[in-house]
Amino acid sequence: MTERSRQSLKRCSTHLEIGASSLSWDGSALMIDINETCMPIPSKIRGTVRVIPEAVTAGPVTLDTRGRHRWWPISPRCRVEVALNSPDLSWNGTGYFDTNAGNEALEDAFTTWDWCRGNTDRGASILYNVERRYGPPLALALAIDRTGKVEHFEPPPIAPLPSTRWWRIARQTRADAGHPVSVAETLVDAPFYARSVLKTRIAGQPVTAMHESLSLDRFRAGWVQALLPFRMPRAPG
Numbered sequence: 001m002t003e004r005s006r007q008s009l010k011r012c013s014t015h016l017e018i019g020a021s022s023l024s025w026d027g028s029a030l031m032i033d034i035n036e037t038c039m040p041i042p043s044k045i046r047g048t049v050r051v052i053p054e055a056v057t058a059g060p061v062t063l064d065t066r067g068r069h070r071w072w073p074i075s076p077r078c079r080v081e082v083a084l085n086s087p088d089l090s091w092n093g094t095g096y097f098d099t100n101a102g103n104e105a106l107e108d109a110f111t112t113w114d115w116c117r118g119n120t121d122r123g124a125s126i127l128y129n130v131e132r133r134y135g136p137p138l139a140l141a142l143a144i145d146r147t148g149k150v151e152h153f154e155p156p157p158i159a160p161l162p163s164t165r166w167w168r169i170a171r172q173t174r175a176d177a178g179h180p181v182s183v184a185e186t187l188v189d190a191p192f193y194a195r196s197v198l199k200t201r202i203a204g205q206p207v208t209a210m211h212e213s214l215s216l217d218r219f220r221a222g223w224v225q226a227l228l229p230f231r232m233p234r235a236p237g
Contacts, residue, residue, distance in 0.1 A: 002036055003234040019235060028052065030097065034084075034176045040230045047084030050095050054078060054123075055148030060101070063094040063128075069102040076117060076124035076144045082124035094119060096210070107216040116173050119201065122146065125202045125209075127155065127174050141174070143203060153203060161198075164189040164213075166205055171213045184208070191227060192219040202232030 002019055009015040014025045020035035033050040049106040053075030060072035073096075080095035096117055100110070109132065116127040120143070128140040139155040159181040160179045161171035166189045175181045179201040201207065218224055 003232055006237065007107040008235065025062055037233050040171065041231050042233070044086045045084065046086040047089075049083075050081040051075075052079040052081075053097060054146050057144060057148045061140065062098075063130055063138060064132055066109075068104050069100070069106070069109055071098065071100050071128070073117075073126055073150075074099045074146065075148070076126060076142075077146065086190070092187060096124070101109060110216050111134065112216060113212075113214050114172055115212045116198065116200070116202075116209045118198075118207035120203075120205050120207065121231070125205075125207065127202065129155075129172075129174065139174070141203075156202065159200070160215070161211075163195075164194045167191050167194075168214050169194040169215055169218070171211070173198060173200065173209075173211055174202075176204065190231075191224045192216070 004019045008019045016023045022033045023031075024031045030051040032051070034045055034047055036045050037043070040047050054077045056075055057073055060070040063069045063071050075097040078095045080093055082089065082091040082093075084090065110130050111131045113128070113130045115129075118125055121129060122143065123145040126140070126142045126144065128138075130138040132138065137153050141153045141155040143151045143153055156174045157177050159175040161173060161181065161183055163170055164186055168188070169192070170224065171183075171194060175180060181198055181200040183196050184199050185197040186194065187197065192215050196211045196213075198209045198211045200209050202209070
């Protein structure tokens with residue numbers, strides 16, 4: 001996504017527009033209209049993504065001790081329909097829909113976090129581990145059924161994972177004791193962030209899970225900040 005000025009933002013209760021891209025909610029589905037420039041080699045990405053939630057959960061969870069950061073797993077299991085014309089790409093399958101909101105920069109409140117989500121027979125399981133700058137660590141383990149009901153369960157033990165190949169981002173997750181976890185694929189290996197596919201076991205069920213690792217100490221480093229414009233283009237003004 002292109003970074004833009006405040007003047008490029010328009011929003012109401014059902015519509016968010018940032019520059020040439022927008023999101024619209026019709027009461028049953030989220031339509032994402034994408035018109036952006038990719039980096040580091042400039043090229044266009046244009047098309048639509050339609051997200052149809054199976055169910056919507058009750059509301060957000062506070063991640064920090066001062067109440068400044070909130071995470072809402074709006075619909076942990078969705079139908080996703082991707083239709084791009086640049087590049088020519090289409091895809092239908094199961095996805096995930098959440099949101100983060102805060103009253104300060106993420107790097108001011110947290111040092112690292114890791115997140116893991118996978119489909120289950122009942123719906124989805126989510127693990128969220130946060131290292132806070134102020135206060136003790138937070139470990140969340142959520143089981144969410146297909147009606148949107150959220151149940152908290154005891155977070156399983158920490159399971160170490162190998163660092164990423166290029167940028168050496170530290171990775172870990174949680175998984176049932178005595179069951180090995182493997183990285184099936186690393187999708188993003190960036191200077192401060194990694195996204196991976198895991199083969200794991202959560203709450204007694206084998207799961208193919210999406211996993212994220214974020215280093216906010218790395219993100220706030222000057223040399224990483226200098227790299228950001230090469231990954232995310234900035235519109236003038």
